[in-house]
Amino acid sequence: MNFLTALIRRLFDGIRALSPNCREAIRLQSDALDRELPMLKQVGLRIHLVLCRWCRRYGGQIRFLRRAARSHSDADAQAVPSLTQEARQRLVEAVRKNAT
Amino acid sequence: MPPAPGAASVPRLSDPERWVEEHGDYLFKFAFVRLRDPARAEDMVQETFLAALKGGQSFAGRSAEKSWLTGILKHKILDYYRKASRETSFTDLEFYQDEESDRFIPEGLFKGGWIHETGRDLGPMEWSTDPGASLDSAAFWKAFHDCSNKLPRNIATVFTMREVDGVESKEICQTLNISESNLWVMLHRARMALRRCLETNWFGNDA
Numbered sequence: 001m002n003f004l005t006a007l008i009r010r011l012f013d014g015i016r017a018l019s020p021n022c023r024e025a026i027r028l029q030s031d032a033l034d035r036e037l038p039m040l041k042q043v044g045l046r047i048h049l050v051l052c053r054w055c056r057r058y059g060g061q062i063r064f065l066r067r068a069a070r071s072h073s074d075a076d077a078q079a080v081p082s083l084t085q086e087a088r089q090r091l092v093e094a095v096r097k098n099a100t
Numbered sequence: 101m102p103p104a105p106g107a108a109s110v111p112r113l114s115d116p117e118r119w120v121e122e123h124g125d126y127l128f129k130f131a132f133v134r135l136r137d138p139a140r141a142e143d144m145v146q147e148t149f150l151a152a153l154k155g156g157q158s159f160a161g162r163s164a165e166k167s168w169l170t171g172i173l174k175h176k177i178l179d180y181y182r183k184a185s186r187e188t189s190f191t192d193l194e195f196y197q198d199e200e201s202d203r204f205i206p207e208g209l210f211k212g213g214w215i216h217e218t219g220r221d222l223g224p225m226e227w228s229t230d231p232g233a234s235l236d237s238a239a240f241w242k243a244f245h246d247c248s249n250k251l252p253r254n255i256a257t258v259f260t261m262r263e264v265d266g267v268e269s270k271e272i273c274q275t276l277n278i279s280e281s282n283l284w285v286m287l288h289r290a291r292m293a294l295r296r297c298l299e300t301n302w303f304g305n306d307a
Contacts, residue, residue, distance in 0.1 A: 069260075
């Protein structure tokens with residue numbers, strides 16, 4: 001029995017050495033959006049992602065954040081404040097003053 | 101060649117005052133998203149118009165007026181970041197320092213894994229099958245901006261540069277005078293916070 005536990009633990013350590021845990025896997029997925037990961041990290045991350053649907057989801061969701069941030073839609077523009085009437089007036093005056 | 105005194109006779113594609121009417125709002129929103137400060141955004145837009153007036157000569161015949169003005173504004177904002185980075189550091193390693201520790205198994209064989217026990221599923225939830233459809237929803241964008249506004253200013257700046265404007269890491273680091281490893285930590289935490297906020301305030305609703 002002891003032997004079996006030890007074996008399982010060894011096996012885990014082996015996988016563990018190559019494959020990151022979830023905390024590390026989400027960091028790696030973020031990093032992968034900004035730089036090329038070293039080969040070994042890439043392999044380890046792949047293994048983890050095959051086994052872990054939470055981290056797969058996480059990766060998809062942060063890639064969606066990028067997609068959202070880079071999309072420019074009218075719905076987006078509406079959610080950002082516009083120039084106030086006063087600010088618009090100030091801009092017109094500044095332009096007028098400098099145009100002459 | 102310096103502009104001749106009679107440069108006013110150079111044909112202009114549009115009356116500068118009309119710029120404010122036609123592009124003011126667009127430029128203001130552009131600056132506001134990147135600076136998150138209405139007064140500063142207004143200043144930047146004004147500087148943009150004034151610089152455009154001076155450069156009026158090279159403007160005639162250029163491509164669309166709007167993208168020309170946006171280009172000037174972009175440079176003004178980058179200059180502003182550069183100056184600001186000389187006064188105070190852009191590095192922020194305090195924000196979200198715990199990186200959602202409460203969601204991960206603290207120790208043992210599964211240390212660092214998402215906690216998922218019955219009734220306590222702390223891993224990322226399934227978002228709607230087509231989150232892309234959210235991009236057309238005004239309510240989604242309100243949630244998105246509300247969530248972004250919760251990020252500290254410097255974190256929001258790096259996130260915007262990287263994710264909205266698609267600037268490469270190296271360039272961000274040069275402009276803001278921060279190290280790449282710190283930038284990656286900041287981006288990771290920004291994504292983490294934004295993801296969690298959207299999950300709570302938007303995608304959680306239809307789950």
